[in-house]
Amino acid sequence: MISSPRPSDDKPSNSADQSPPDEETPLLVSDPQNGILSSPESHRKSINSFPGDSKATDEEAADDLNGSINQPEAKTDASIVGIISVLLLGCFIANADGSIVLATLGIISSETGNLDNGSWLIITFMLAVCAIQPTYGKLSDLYGRKVTLIFAYTLFTIGCALCGAGQTFWQVALGRAIAGFGGAGMTSLVSVLIADKVPVRDVATWRGYVNIASTVGRSAGGPIGGFLADKIGWRWSFYIQCPLTITAILLVAWKLDGSDTLDSPEADDNKVKKRKVQRIDFLGSITLALTITGFLLVLDLGGQKLPWTHPLIWIIFGAAAVSGTAFGLIEAFVAREPIFPLRLMIHRDVMTAYMISALQVAAQFGVMYTVPLYFQVTSQVSATNAGLHLFPAVCGNAIGGLLAGIIIKRTASYKLLTLLGAISQIVSYILLILRWRGNTSVWESLYIAPGGLGSGIMNSAVFIALAAGVDETQMAISSTGYYLAGNIGALIGASVASNILVATLKSGLENALRGVEGGDEVIEKAVSNLGFVNSLEGGLREVVVGCYIRSFEYTHVMSLAFAALAFLVGVTMKEHRL
Structure with missing residues (x-):
């Protein structure tokens, strides 16, 4: 546990934080929602407003009370295992889905003639997550955990089905957006339900199980998606998720009881619900x-x-x-309850945490986007093999998060660890720039592991820095912004890496094939279809693959720049006593 810093620490707060509670003080604070990125937090279980919010009214505070007086007490019997197991299945599916798309993105976009737009399969998903994730907790307070979770699973199922059935690239991208709306709830509601059902002393243990399920999902998703794409077609990498999520829906309906709804007469009142809806941003x-x-x-x-x-x-x-x-x-x-805490951005601890989170995620996501493409172009590996090459980074991320937790617990220090995480990323990206030049050996393929390790370390350490630098009353809204910053970083990393890859590839091919008969056609097909690249032979293939390799190097330079900026911001981080 992290104790609150002493009053002498420079922590953001507002004037209301210094005054005693009154009739306008909301009774419940909000819960930091678990993002697509795995998170170490588990604080409070109700997601409403936080103390000191001058926009909250006495009617809204009463609404919160009506919705909380019947909150279920923590259980200690075997029913907890059944309930949380269902949530772990959802975490596994959501995280596996992300790796599946990374592994099959090249095949999907090539088959539809849109390799240069391939990043939009990731971007549309992440945009949906950024838009709706901060609202899921409040929706679950209003309509109940069970209904909201089933709604999230249903959206995800529909999105996966649309991806599998999509006949054009943009139809698949639309399916990814709908899946993103559902995936945001599948992950963010886990923290809420764990806090609802599990005794406080057991929360950390169950959070550990969630992280394990997430890591297994990310590790297995790439190879599974690639295998299905190789054997029966990429559409089945989406179709196969549908029966799993339908099973999860049935299990939620069976295992999760109705006590999670706001079932008091006052809470069911339409006026009360209307006021609660108005508080959602x-x-x-x-x-x-x-x-x-x-x-x-x-x-x-x-x-x-x-x-x-x-x-x-x-x-x-x-x-x-x-x-x-x-x-x-x-x-x-x-x-009334903003999804992004702009008023906290003026405070050093919050600003540095958000910047580091966005930068390190952008750096790592840029690499993760290009790794499968690199091996498919340079070594002509199958989609299964391409997915396996993501494993070192995923494994490193999990190990980094665990190591950071152990070290911080023993040393009560997080700034040096944050800087070491950034250095680990920097070393990884330098190795990629210098050594990944085609015909990469198995051992050299492990160069992405330090990048994942550094990302895992920084994700945990920077969250601790945020928790140590703000008042407990501000932790919920601050952590919501933290995960939003990370998701925005993922969007930036994928988008910028894709644009650098396409722009430098076109430029390189134009220079290399200037004056060559049919050069324009080669350029157009090489940029939009991996199958065409792998069908080339002789000197023409060497030219095209060489241009691809140089373009991949530029994307790694982008990741290196982001990691270096994260290091510089980390140097300015203020360390509080834990």
């Missing part, structure tokens, strides 16, 4: 998603599909800027 979620989408479209279109001076680029950029401004105003002045 839907406007913030929508404007955030529009802002991120706009800027990603500018990066994707500008300089490649359209010239930077094209009017459409400026229209999209302007719309994104307006949406971003609206998001800031909504979070600062309109939202």
